Amino acid sequence: MSKLIYYVAATMDGYIATKDHELDWLYDCPPGDDATPYDEFYQNIGATIMGAGTYEWIMKNAAGEWPYQDIPSFVLSSRNLTLSADINAIVTQDNPKNIAAKARNAAKGKDVWVIGGGKTAASFADAGELQQLFITTIPVFLGSGIPVFPVSQAIHVIPNKQRYLYSGAFETIMDIKLTQ
Numbered sequence: 614m615s616k617l618i619y620y621v622a623a624t625m626d627g628y629i630a631t632k633d634h635e636l637d638w639l640y641d642c643p644p645g646d647d648a649t650p651y652d653e654f655y656q657n658i659g660a661t662i663m664g665a666g667t668y669e670w671i672m673k674n675a676a677g678e679w680p681y682q683d684i685p686s687f688v689l690s691s692r693n694l695t696l697s698a699d700i701n702a703i704v705t706q707d708n709p710k711n712i713a714a715k716a717r718n719a720a721k722g723k724d725v726w727v728i729g730g731g732k733t734a735a736s737f738a739d740a741g742e743l744q745q746l747f748i749t750t751i752p753v754f755l756g757s758g759i760p761v762f763p764v765s766q767a768i769h770v771i772p773n774k775q776r777y778l779y780s781g782a783f784e785t786i787m788d789i790k791l792t793q
């Protein structure tokens with residue numbers, strides 16, 4: 614069955630961006646050539662989900678090019694957010710359960726990438742709708758920033774795979790334990 618996967622890069626102290634939404638720490642210390650290639654991950658993805666914060670960050674930093682045009686994206690916002698014209702994405706105010714069902718359906722048998730940010734990924738985990746975490750941990754501490762996974766309850770995980778990279782980064786894949 615199609616999985617919802619939160620695939621993200623984080624610091625050693627658990628942040629995905631500085632408080633000012635900067636990612637310089639990641640660009641300054643890329644995971645390296647032995648990291649799982651992005652294309653290998655992306656070829657199994659049939660839809661994406663992201664929060665308004667991540668959508669706005671992408672629009673500001675992706676030089677006008679929507680990076681996921683080949684697959685449908687769901688952008689969560691409680692505001693009347695107007696998306697850039699002609700991008701393959703919709704804004705939704707639905708709850709995580711319904712969005713997960715719609716995204717799985719749209720992904721046509723492939724997995725769904727929960728791009729982030731932390732708040733969005735956590736809300737899907739809290740709703741029991743996230744199946745896997747794929748975190749690339751970069752060897753840097755920031756001391757403060759946007760939290761990687763601010764869940765509102767304990768989420769137990771089963772380690773699936775861990776790989777240390779030459780850069781000092783490491784990839785951790787964890788399956789989320791189902792609760793009854």
Ligand SMILES: NC(=O)c1ccc[n+]([C@@H]2O[C@H](COP(=O)([O-])OP(=O)(O)OC[C@H]3O[C@@H](n4cnc5c(N)ncnc54)[C@H](OP(=O)(O)O)[C@@H]3O)[C@@H](O)[C@H]2O)c1
Nearest residue numbers: 622630634664665666667670690691729730731732733736
């Ligand atoms: N390091 C990485 O790999 C990586 C990956 C992704 C993102 N990021 C960074 O993460 C930052 C954004 O993360 P974030 O955690 O602050 O924000 P986010 O999860 O991207 O967006 C949160 C916003 O989405 C809207 N929303 C509506 N329904 C929601 C729901 N059920 N759950 C959660 N959000 C909902 C809310 O905005 P409204 O006010 O519109 O309702 C909320 O403030 C950016 O700086 C981005 O660059 C880093």
